[in-house]
Amino acid sequence: SAVISQKPSRDICQRGTSLTIQCQVDSQVTMMFWYRQQPGQSLTLIATANQGSEATYESGFVIDKFPISRPNLTFSTLTVSNMSPEDSSIYLCSVAQGASDEKLFFGSGTQLSVL
Amino acid sequence: QKEVEQDPGPLSVPEGAIVSLNCTYSNSAFQYFMWYRQYSRKGPELLMYTYSSGNKEDGRFTAQVDKSSKYISLFIRDSQPSDTATYLCAMSASAGSARQLTFGSGTQLTVLP
Numbered sequence: 691s692a693v694i695s696q697k698p699s700r701d702i703c704q705r706g707t708s709l710t711i712q713c714q715v716d717s718q719v720t721m722m723f724w725y726r727q728q729p730g731q732s733l734t735l736i737a738t739a740n741q742g743s744e745a746t747y748e749s750g751f752v753i754d755k756f757p758i759s760r761p762n763l764t765f766s767t768l769t770v771s772n773m774s775p776e777d778s779s780i781y782l783c784s785v786a787q788g789a790s791d792e793k794l795f796f797g798s799g800t801q802l803s804v805l
Numbered sequence: 806q807k808e809v810e811q812d813p814g815p816l817s818v819p820e821g822a823i824v825s826l827n828c829t830y831s832n833s834a835f836q837y838f839m840w841y842r843q844y845s846r847k848g849p850e851l852l853m854y855t856y857s858s859g860n861k862e863d864g865r866f867t868a869q870v871d872k873s874s875k876y877i878s879l880f881i882r883d884s885q886p887s888d889t890a891t892y893l894c895a896m897s898a899s900a901g902s903a904r905q906l907t908f909g910s911g912t913q914l915t916v917l918p
């Protein structure tokens with residue numbers, strides 16, 4: 691399985707600021723995924739980061755709020771912009787592997803608290 | 806009604822107990838079923854992956870799928886304190902489609918020594 695390094699592991703930020711989360715994979719992957727995990731709720735897919743094209747955002751998530759970069763096949767960043775306390779959550783990077791990319795592997799996550 | 810329902814717990818058991826974790830779902834198109842284990846302050850790790858109905862065993866873990874009842878289970882035999890974690894079920898209608906993967910909200914399990 692892929693080894694996924696995510697940083698920072700946690701951060702405390704002020705309202706109105708932005709935070710960029712980095713995700714590095716030890717092998718080349720076609721798609722990388724960004725998830726949000728709020729307490730007591732299921733994992734929610736924010737967007738799919740495709741190398742060489744714009745990210746695909748899920749309903750309820752927009753590029754202005756969560757801009758994503760994917761400069762190569764092993765790296766991606768997610769920025770949480772103009773943060774509010776409602777953005778406090780765990781953010782997870784994920785990649786798909788397997789014969790049909792059917793299995794998801796996750797990074798260790800970024801615990802974000804917004805004051 | 807959520808597409809996937811999972812009892813949030815928390816569930817607390819003594820070491821050596823048999824643990825049963827369950828999820829129900831409403832979408833009859835789901836064919837691929839997964840269980841993830843998430844330790845505190847870590848990302849989820851894939852524990853079991855099954856296709857369609859039936860059982861799959863891996864060491865102390867058994868995944869069971871009953872598509873007729875839209876019900877999946879994860880059994881942990883001889884539970885250990887190291888099994889203390891949150892367990893998430895996940896499912897999809899097609900392989901290789903992470904965008905269609907639906908997660909349960911997780912069951913928090915504590916195994917007491």
